[in-house]
Amino acid sequence: MALRDLPHPLMRDRRAGVLLHPTSLPGEGSNGTLGVEAYRFVDFLADSGLTLWQMLPLGPTHLNRSPYQTLSVHAGNPDLIDLDDLVARQWLSPEHRFSETPKQARRRAADCFFSHYDDQPDSAESFERFCYEQHHWLDDYALFMALRDCYPEGDWTHWPDDVRLRRTQGMARMRRELTQPIEIYRFEQFIFNQQWQALRHYAREKQVALFGDMPIFVAHDSADVWANQSLFHLDAAGQPLTVAGVPPDYFSEDGQHWGNPHYNWEEMQANDFRWWRQRVSTQLLWFDLVRLDHFRGLEAFWEIPASTPQPRLGRWVEAPGRALLNSLFREHKNLPLVAENLGVITEEVEVLRESFKLPGMVVLQFAFDGNSDNPHLPHNYSPHTVVYTGTHDNDTSLGWFCSQEQAVQERLLDYCHHSQDDMPDLLVRLALSSVANIAIIPLQDLLGLNSEHRMNRPGTEEGNWLWRFAWPQVPPDLPQRMIHWLTLYGRQPNLSLNHHSRL
Template sequence: MALRDLPHPLLRDRRAGVLLHPTSLPGEGEGGTLGADAYRFVDFLSDCGFTLWQMLPLGPTHLNRSPYQTLSVHAGNPELIDLDDLVARQWLSHEHRFNESPKQARRRAADTFFSRYDQHPEWAEGFERFCLEQRQWLDDYALFMALRDCYPEGDWTHWPDDIRLRRAQGMARMRRELSHSIEAYRFEQFIFNQQWQALRDYARKKQIALFGDMPIFVAHDSADVWANQSLFQLDAAGQPLTVAGVPPDYFSENGQHWGNPHYNWDEMQANGFRWWRQRVNTQLLWFDLVRLDHFRGLEAFWEIPAETPEPRLGRWVEAPGKALLNSLFREHKNLPLVAENLGFITEEVEALREAFKLPGMVVLQFAFDGDSKNPHLPHNYKPHTVVYTGTHDNDTSLGWFCSQDEAAQNRLLDYCHHSHDGMPQLLVRLALSSVANLAVIPLQDLLGLNSEHRMNRPGTEEGNWLWRFVWPQIPPHLSQTLVHWLTLYGRPPNLPLEHSRL
């Protein structure tokens, strides 16, 4: 495949980036926000010469905090909203900023916003324009969230029948009764969008492209499933007939039971994949590049009977991935997609990926099992590839190396000519020096952090998605070192984004 045939120009240059979810930024409270530390991180990336910031899905999460099981595929996570910005706009007092929960503070800011609505026509114009432009998902999302507050016990399948089944009379009644809460949830999304677009504009000025992540499946307890029940395999009570997961693989010897309901692909295809096209449009409002998580599920998905907790009892079922991708690429000729093609990958999956000229992924932590034909070894890479030292699902590279036996460690050292570089610097330089056009390094590996700083352990429920860094962890001369490495390996520091436009 010639590089000029790649579907998006950002995928043509040799670039490097850092993987860090915004919740892992420093700051007050339980997670990072889109505030001052996010802008400082963009500055850090620029100072180091990186031109990509990759992150995980941005949606509002359930209590387990997993960004891969969100309450909406369109909404932004309101926990990322910078409350200091609301104080600066005089919608929130310092007292309430620090003495109330973030949700209470956001609700108070919404009350102030609407109480002064008539005095500020520019507020009204901006808010109403946002609500109009995003109405295809925002109305259902705001009502869904208000209903969750109203019925906190159980998911939407436990709601009264007229609401669960979305009967017109019941829906109209709840929209009237919950109008105040609905407007507050709309306000949250309005503010999230404003703060996100301001951060994205700042990143563009610093020549930093934002690289997002789109899970292939959606959570059962979500606005998307409740509002589009015919598009999912559900029984009469709204419960999944089959659920998603994967068979035993590198990440889990027993397989994984994700619990996401499978799509009713026949219904989706009959309406021209409208739901998918709307979903992709949302991602393009946020990101310059998008990783399609679990890409292999577009060729065939692992279908687990809903009544069994055993992933290994599932089966592969063919999916209409070619028809879906044809529909998406008809709407966006240069769709900036990267395929996550890890795990059990067949020739059919790779054929689908290559048919649409989508770069795949390789992970150096997977490279030193097996023989010289291992596709994760750098000498087997092709340029239209994204290389990682590890992903959010992996241990940190230092933790991974320390967990390997002596033979595996020696294979890595031998492959790297017994370099005097320590770990994880050795793996970082191996990624940056490879022929893969895009190289992405988790921040933990740049900082040389051990297993205590891991983001996620697949197949486990507790202790995930909580990791955050602090600024003192960044060595004083790290930026100089990284600029040198990026220059040495032909990944020009601060490569202008204009070089990658059509």
Template sequence: MKQAHIFDNRRTGVLLHITSLPNRNLGADAYRFVDFLHQSGVTVWQMLPLGPTHDDGSPYQCLSAHAGNNKLLCEAYIKAQPWVHTEELAGKKIYTIVANAYKQFYENANEADWAAFDSFCQRQAFWLEDYVLYREIRNLNHALPWFDWPVEFRDRDPAALKDLAEQRAESLNIRRFEQFLFFQQWNNLKTYANQNHVKLFGDMPIFVAHDSADVWAAPELFTLDETGHATKVTGVPPDYFSTTGQRWGNPLYEWQAHIDENFDWWVKRLSTQLELFDLIRIDHFRGFESCWEIPASCETAMEGEWGKAPGEALFNRLVAKFGELPLVAEDLGIITEEVTALREKFAMPGMKILQFAFGGDADNPYLPHQHCRESITYTGTHDNNTSLGWYHELDDAARQHLHQYIGTSDEAMPWLLIRVALKSVSQLAVIPMQDLLELESEHRMNIPGTTEGNWKWQFDWNMLPEYCSDKLRQLNQLYGRIIHE
């Protein structure tokens, strides 16, 4: 199978989530960031999942695999719409702003506006209707997870849902309108980025949150009991980093049920992501070959066992539906030959992290001489330290190995590592924004295994060195990563 066309050219990407922009939304700073990328010869903008998050803010545990996070909406964009006739959009919470906007839309929108809204609701009904019901019931139950709701709502009693839909009709329509605004704002940004030769690179977690509209709407597709509680959950086995492994807690997939429905749930899930993005990373790709299945009653991952997953059949179905699959496999950690064979069969590039490369021997797969064209080289990811922070924490042996490997150079970190990434044979090289800003450890996005203080980092434009764009463009030119489209 041939790789997706996006990999026909050597490209550079920058990793920055929307919430790390100065204004944290889809407004002016997002467009300014596209301009910065374009000026720098960068043609890929990578970000984290866009879904509405739980209270911990993790974009990898979302309330929906389809919906957009309403906190990313730009209030200024809403106020600029022709159907807004007054300034009555004030509100501290985005839901209040959207609710006020919907009232003005209801009163002032023209026929074309209503046609656009109705068309969106019809096209997205396959997930939107379950999502707005889920969010409304969850709100009425003080944010309790769906499996702790009153039984008639937990079990989706048709009469109870019908009554609620009638009683809460306006509120449900506001929630539909919120998603209409999100997709409208997102599509405008994507159009602008693509016009400036910037591709948008998204992230799709393999598993979905237990407390999510997706699991509530189709519990038969997950490892749940009759009360909606998980019987088996996800994680990884004990290893060098943890003697008890990691217990993530997401329900696993009932793969036979997915096979029986011809993977339609996955087709729908990917269709939304392909609407939002030009390229998609699949987090924890190895789970499509086999998953670490932990009994839900166990507090650690130690009692788990490997369970096979029908990855080949799934991707055959996706190829049959979509043709070319612009997917990237997150294949970090201990990867078996079977996982590699699955990735290669469907022509998905894997990931090479330079921060994992040094301090060992020449067989380390993350060293640049081990890279291949069909891969993506990163200095680090959202789960890593910044490259400058990483460098300062290296022991003497690893630091000596790094400088011996790279050779004589008086270039300072992190640009030294950025240069190594850009001259890699990998068709795509991705640099976290923190590295371009030359930032230390306190600016990292996430520390795996911790629950406090993550996902909050954002930059300010005055952090950007004046020479950054020109220097990055020169390196992209030098290493053949300027695309003339």
């Protein structure tokens, strides 16, 4: 029996939001930050009557920039740190702010912070409190990152045995030798946390809830796997024995080979899923709602032998999802989770989701295959659902529509009573008018952008996660238009966010 009595409060009212990863915010540099443009975007949402800002996972990424293959499930991406804030704190000079790379600037700010440590007791106390409260992951993460700098060739399985196997003497020696870089990585996480909490506080004041994303699997080359090797299905050398992926589906006719190591579920269950409980606690420090990516993997996961690159050769293996969710709900009675239940979904997956009263997802771009029983068609929705025009893995709705056969286009137009609305407004209004309590629209669809503005193409390696918008792309009348639509379709909740967000 599930431990949840009612849906989380934020899921009970009809509301709408926008999907935009912070890296896609405008500004200088190669990605957006938690600076002034993030606050301006919150203002845009509030002015438009939109009460949810959904984003992708926030962790520090590898060179491919994928937020679903991060170096830590607890750390924030330091590339999101606003350097202007470091200038305002007098830890970074304006000259160095513009003459150095962001990474160099952050390290210079850290040097300044520690060199004046005794002169700023409030900041020093905040730093020490943060390090103490987060030591269960921060110590290993900071050492992991410092070691990556020492051994840049290959992942952690290529490190010397003393640190690869985490032997006591070797670990103690490296902590002594790498004291300075370890402190820099701690400083980055301290600053990220302070900037993030300030943004979250501002969003709450504007009645905007932050909606996060928690990947079910973690990257093999990560602090999490290195520091918790017994919790993963690895061989003696630290290499995965089996890896995650999915069989052929809508996104890929050959299936997908993600490469994440699978969990040692028996070991995790032996300590009541402590690793998962700590992970969820971090998400709740950041977000008001959390999407659990690939929820079906908690019922059964696709196991691919590490020796093959072909996802078709995998198999389904049962997972202890019910035991895990019971553990999480014992710790967090009204856990604000949304289940990503797209792809190959069985009755067993839906029974698991519904027993914990987790809303699932529907995507309008999947709806118009000619099957009136298609669960993505609005007449098949239940209110306890999150509807999307498309996700970060989809084409933009305008790009999708233009690429469809005439029969699909005609089915959509017929379903919408041959409305005179242009695409993608037609799909946006269909989402907003549906009975689903939550409607999420990618910003690209609100701006009417084509396929050139797509965020990700599953199964490809190049050109993903780079898209950014510019304010001139935002029509001046968009906030007024959104207010009208949200009022028309009853998506302006009256209760305050602060009441809803007491977790």
